[in-house]
Structures are given as structure tokens and as C-alpha cells.
Amino acid sequence: MQGTEPAPEELLKIAVEVAREAAGIAYRMRAEGVSAVATKSTVTDVVTAADRAVERQAVAALRAARPTDAVLGEEYGDADGPGPGGGSGVRWILDPIDGTVNYLYGLPHYAVSLAAEVDGEVVAGVVRNAATGDEWTAVRGGGAYRAGRRLGGSVETDLGQALVATGFGYDPARRAHQAGVLHQLLPHVRDIRRFGVASIDLCLAAEGMVDGYYEKGLNLWDHAAGGLVAAEAGLRVGGLNGAGPGPELVIAAPPALFGPLHDHLARLDAAGGP
Numbered sequence: 001m002q003g004t005e006p007a008p009e010e011l012l013k014i015a016v017e018v019a020r021e022a023a024g025i026a027y028r029m030r031a032e033g034v035s036a037v038a039t040k041s042t043v044t045d046v047v048t049a050a051d052r053a054v055e056r057q058a059v060a061a062l063r064a065a066r067p068t069d070a071v072l073g074e075e076y077g078d079a080d081g082p083g084p085g086g087g088s089g090v091r092w093i094l095d096p097i098d099g100t101v102n103y104l105y106g107l108p109h110y111a112v113s114l115a116a117e118v119d120g121e122v123v124a125g126v127v128r129n130a131a132t133g134d135e136w137t138a139v140r141g142g143g144a145y146r147a148g149r150r151l152g153g154s155v156e157t158d159l160g161q162a163l164v165a166t167g168f169g170y171d172p173a174r175r176a177h178q179a180g181v182l183h184q185l186l187p188h189v190r191d192i193r194r195f196g197v198a199s200i201d202l203c204l205a206a207e208g209m210v211d212g213y214y215e216k217g218l219n220l221w222d223h224a225a226g227g228l229v230a231a232e233a234g235l236r237v238g239g240l241n242g243a244g245p246g247p248e249l250v251i252a253a254p255p256a257l258f259g260p261l262h263d264h265l266a267r268l269d270a271a272g273g274p
């Protein structure tokens with residue numbers, strides 16, 4: 001880290017401006033029709049021209065605001081950073097369109113997710129539903145908010161009464177394992193929701209609109225911003241057996257639900273499989 005560390009609030013201000021502009025582009029491009037669909041890891045893992053255009057625009061805006069920061073983006077990886085004279089200690093983590101399959105189908109549930117990390121710790125994040133304008137923000141130590149309201153998560157304490165969101169990867173073998181876990185978890189919870197946008201799932205958990213969330217196989221850009229929103233709403237966000245949230249597993253739930261949900265997921269080997 002060189003020079004003065006930027007305040008998380010300052011990074012959030014930039015993140016919100018960039019995410020709003022990016023969300024506007026995604027929304028307008030959707031209205032014009034989705035074009036140039038290509039596949040990535042599997043035939044069901046799509047990327048549209050909009051994912052790429054939104055990422056290019058957001059990276060350019062971040063570069064203009066803070067030229068020496070690094071950027072990790074879903075579509076172009078690390079190729080975008082750090083810029084000349086880098087080493088600011090700040091890395092931006094961007095999913096230009098989380099929920100690309102919803103985007104493809106015109107379901108109004110897709111988001112720009114943008115987090116700022118300082119020296120390896122996520123300190124600010126914004127998730128903006130580009131279709132509805134719903135926007136969740138958080139800075140580390142400063143709480144999580146939507147529309148000026150501080151978020152506190154669900155007060156449910158009984159896993160049997162809990163509405164739990166989850167998601168599935170794109171690889172068929174991984175999906176088969178995830179389906180097996182779900183099959184055995186379902187009798188122990190109120191119900192399951194699958195919205196198709198990990199970043200928004202985490203924010204809905206922060207709002208208490210679902211009681212908890214878990215998913216295996218997430219990339220950092222899927223959970224960096226939403227994970228901070230959930231944590232700042234008072235949820236426990238982690239993996240199995242004390243691990244941090246990561247590709248193995250991300251669990252987000254209020255402290256009273258985290259333990260029981262974690263123990264079921266550990267018993268069902270939710271972090272295992274392909």
C-alpha cells in the first residue's frame with residue numbers, strides 16, 4: 001500500500017456512481033434486445049455482448065476515477081489491472097451482469113455487483129438490480145443499507161421455519177451433486193428459493209426477505225459486494241468449519257440460523273463433489 005488509504009465511504013461513492021451508470025447501460029441494451037450470446041464454461045453458461053460492454057464501460061470509469069487501482073472483472077479477469085504506476089492497494093471486484101441467464105430471458109432480476117478491496121479486505125460494496133433500480137450498499141463497519149434504510153436480516157431462529165435461497169453452478173456434474181444436497185436439505189427448512197443472482201440473494205438475506213442463503217462454486221465477483229452487505233446487516237458469512245466464504249461454499253445467515261444450516265450442509269457434503 002502506497003500513500004494514504006482511501007476511506008471506504010469514498011470508495012463506496014465511486015462504486016455507486018459506476019454501478020448506476022453500468023446498470024443503465026445493461027438495462028438499455030436489454031431493451032434493445034440481447035445480442036451476440038456466446039458460451040463460457042459449459043453450454044448453459046452464457047455471456048452476452050452486454051456483459052462485455054458493461055464491464056468495459058465500468059472499468060473505464062474506475063480507471064478515470066482511480067487510475068492506479070487493480071480491477072478484477074468477470075469477463076476479462078485480471079487483464080484490466082493494475083494500471084500504470086499501480087500499487088494503490090485497492091482492487092475493484094466487478095460482476096458486470098450477475099444473473100446473465102435472467103438477463104437473457106428478460107426476467108427483471110439481474111445486477112451489477114461492484115466491491116472495493118483494500119489490502120485484500122472488502123471494505124465497500126454495491127449491488128444494483130439493473131431492471132428495478134433496487135440498490136444495496138455497505139461499507140465495512142458502517143452497516144448495510146437499501147433506500148436509506150439500515151438492514152438487519154431475519155429474526156427467525158428455527159431452521160425448520162427458514163426460507164433459504166441457493167443457486168447452482170453450470171457444470172452438470174456439479175449440479176447433480178448440488179441437487180442431491182438440496183433434496184436432503186428441503187425437509188429441514190420452510191422452503192427453498194432460486195432467484196438466479198447470487199449477489200441479490202445475499203442482499204435479500206441482508207434484508208430478511210429470505211432467512212439465509214448458501215451456494216457452492218461462487219466466484220469472488222458473485223459474492224464480494226453482496227457478502228459485505230450481508231455481513232454488515234449482522235449476518236454471519238462463511239464457509240464450512242470456520243473457513244471464510246469462497247468457491248467451496250458461501251453460507252450467509254443470521255447467527256442463530258448459521259450453526260444449524262452449516263451443520264446440515266457439512267453433513268450433506270455441500271462443499272464436496274465436482
Ligand code: IPD
Nearest residue numbers: 097098099100167168196197198
Ligand atoms: C451466476 C448467478 C447464479 C449463481 C451462479 C452464478 P452469472 O452468475 O449468480 O445465481 O447460481 O453460481 O455463476 O453467471 O449470472 O454472472
